[in-house]
Amino acid sequence: MSGDQSHPTDCSEVLGRLYEYLDREMPDGECAKFQEHIDECSPCLEKYGLEQSVKKLVKRCCGHDEVPSDLRSKVMGRIESIREEEAGAASPAPRRIE
């Protein structure tokens, strides 16, 4: 069986290997499949865009490729809160921490 040729790569695999792709540690063949999936899949494209901007930001701040996990989570937390605010404009978040 050759399987479904229209979706050779699945989202969980793409997201799980995002850093391999961003760090250019992925073999060329895999890389092409990956790029193709991202081009066609908006949730993966969005996640890829976020990770890429985090990486650029960190690189600019620290001058190297290593992402300190606390900085990364700070940046990601910030992105999350911006996204929550955007979502919250339509429907307020039910959860409230006192």
Ligand SMILES: [Zn+2]
């Ligand atoms: Zn996807």
